[in-house]
Amino acid sequence: MYEKITPPTTGSRITFSNGEPIVPDNPIIPFIRGDGTGVDIWPAAQKVMDAAVQTAYQGKRQIDWFKVYAGDEACEVYGTYQYLPEDTLQAIKEFGVAIKGPLTTPIGGGIRSLNVALRQINDLYACVRPCRYYPGTPSPHKNPEKLDVIIYRENTEDIYLGIEWRQGSEIGDRLIKILNEDLIPATPEHGKKQIPLDAGIGIKPISKTGSQRLVRRAIKHALRLPPNKQMVTLVHKGNIMKYTEGAFRDWGYELATSEFRNECITERESWILSNKEHNSDLSTEDNARQLEPGYNALTADKKAQICQEVEAVLSQIWETHGNGQWKHKIMVNDRIADSIFQQIQTRPDEYSILATMNLNGDYLSDAAAAVVGGLGMGPGANIGDECAIFEATHGTAPKHAGLDRINPGSVILSGVMMLEYMGWQEAAELIKKGIGDAIANREVTYDLARLMEPPAQPLKCSEFADAIIKHFSD
Structure with a gap:
């Protein structure tokens, strides 16, 4: 054998x-x-x-x-x-x-x-990386004991898949030519962007399957934690990379609110429920106004979309999550990657499980390890x-x-x-x-x-x- x-x-x-x-x-x-x-x-x-x-x-x-x-x-x-x-x-x-x-x-x-x-x-x-402080361990931080997080890093996709071509390679140049002359012009949202002809180039695949199986395992882990640590934060740069890292965030929320509907509450859902709990007579529009900063300046279509979101949450989960029940559920929220690097140092006790993609996770796990001793x-x-x-x-x-x-x-x-x-x-x-x-x-x-x-x-x-x-x- x-x-x-x-x-x-x-x-x-x-x-x-x-x-x-x-x-x-x-x-x-x-x-x-x-x-x-x-x-x-x-x-x-x-x-x-x-x-x-x-x-x-x-x-x-x-x-x-x-x-x-x-x-x-x-x-x-x-x-x-x-x-x-x-x-x-x-x-x-x-x-x-x-x-x-x-x-x-x-x-x-x-x-x-x-x-x-x-x-x-x-x-x-x-890739699972717990970052916990052992008292007495030297650390450059004043209160390293406040950081007690577990990082769930997707391990098989993203830039780390390793599909890339060096600058000047035949296939790399062919790919750049196809992108510049065919695919980018055929996608209006890319405008007149072009890839430099002397660039190396890599592929960043983020799949729904890969994203959701990672978030699924992170949520299952959260279910085993004490109530005060039952939180999963989706870490991403979806504000810039909307169809890869933004999709990771969206797919994570989709999984949490379908497979784990009875066990999970999203941060945004908790705001809607909390608004209603504080004022049972609150109208849908006033709830939406409290939910969304700058609501009054939004277009009519955007206002209608937010009102529909409020109505959907109240009609679908008020019975199972309202009247404070959501406080005993797993909180699922999301944070921009560069922000979370600051927050694990300035507000470390607000986080528990951080679920993210491959490259972000590599950086984040080493940064968190430095806080608790290296x-x-x-x-x-x-x-x-x-x-x-x-x-x-x-x-x-x-x-x-x-x-x-x-x-x-x-x-x-x-x-x-x-x-x-x-x-x-x-x-x-x-x-x-x-x-x-x-x-x-x-x-x-x-x-x-x-x-x-x-x-x-x-x-x-x-x-x-x-x-x-x-x-x-x-």
Whole structure:
């Protein structure tokens, strides 16, 4: 079945039903050690996860680890440029859930990014990045503890699909010529716009299917959160890119108000209901006037459209959402992307789950991680309907490899996400407690130790793992 790897002789595979994992007590989980500092952080993470599972379940559950290869280590085993062997792809597909350290960017043609390739091959459409502050973690922000968000980033579309042509290429020039001479002139709203003849060009696909399955998973996650965190914010630049990012927003609202009608309220619907609750005699037009700034200056058609919106909300959901019932529903709203970058810093406690497209999500997740202490403590998951891969979110840092000094927090917390995904909440909580207590006791690796006031005595990577485990029993 496999060329150069052998699965464990014990353990069982994780299966899936309706997009959710069915986990045995002894799952086989493939792991990719990772390049660079993967040699240090993976053993530390594995030790912590095994200890947490043993402590939580006393031998009734265990993980049977299955070593597979990707990145530079794969080239050593399978040959030059074999960065992502078929063995690895087959193992991940067969066993369903995997975890990995950081991977190098391949040299040569073929695969641009191993991380992106793994996501696209396995249709892992949701990149999930929680950003939570652990007290004591150095942060440049005054109140980093106020930010507690989960970013749902669409993983398979947008610019990151990688369909582009370099400047001067034959196909790129042909495409520009067709656009300039045929398609743009045939679309009146584009006016006299033209693409420069010396441009590189890329494609930005945003599909209804891709957008809605991401928002669906984000809303399902929100349903599991405490009532005060049940909010999903659609992040986009639809004010400029109306047919891609604007469509993402519209499709998100469409899904929320159809599939999750009883569980969700949009922000705009809440305003309409609230206006009526404050004044039961409020007319449709007065409600519309309160809803829409500048209502009196609008055209008659636009006024009629807003009045129809008010009437539709009141007639369709007043019974199920009115009289304050909407306050106990999942709030679905939207924000412009550049605004949300400011608001996660200035008004962080107003947000919970942020659902967005690929490029926005890449920027936003790293920015949010910086608020709570940086990528060294940033976990990540890539989830589809029949597969999930959990990963460290930082780079390989090869100059630090083998020195036993890098912070393993990112891959350890990715392990926490994996345990939670598997339903092993007790083990996950032990690790979160261990990490929190270790940081609070200033038992940290050099990247955090040097930023503490006063600076702490740094632990080695392996010592940090031991400190986390020690705090399981405090």
